[in-house]
Amino acid sequence: MGKIDDIDMKILRELVSDASLSVPKLSKKINVNPSVVYSRIKRLIKRGLISKFTVVVNERLLGYNVDAIIGANVDSKRRAAVMEDLLKIDEVRSVHEVTGRFDLLIFVKTRKLDELHDLISNKFAAIDGITHTETFVEMSSKYREPVYTLPS
Secondary structure: OOOOOHHHHHHHHHHHHOOOOOHHHHHHHHOOOHHHHHHHHHHHHHOOOOOOOOOOOOHHHHOOOEEEEEEEEEOHHHHHHHHHHHOOOOOEEEEEEOOOOOOEEEEEEEOOHHHHHHHHHHHHOOOOOEEEEEEEEOOOOOOOOOOOOOOO
């Protein structure tokens, strides 16, 4: 991969904050010619630094009020299949293979605690290979945008 410079980093920082910025607005914001910004974005996409432009949905406004993290232990021979099966469940947002007392951490969102209970008791229980789960209901959380800097 070619070298990333300060202009690339400025573009990335701005797009992480607001991916809907038009090239003209972005160019004004970082004080770089629009044609340069356009070609840099295309290059960042081609090189894989930008994998997609997306929308962040406020799921609370859609009624998803319960966030939980579920630690799961799984049969090591079924780990990959379990991960794939979990990702087919609508309430599952992400699955992470981890070290520590659990094999997987599963991030989920449901509308109500009853739905979370059903998710674990029925949908997760039906997956061959999950041997144990422990659920952590999120009380509150704080998020921040990533900050990217050039390597030294």
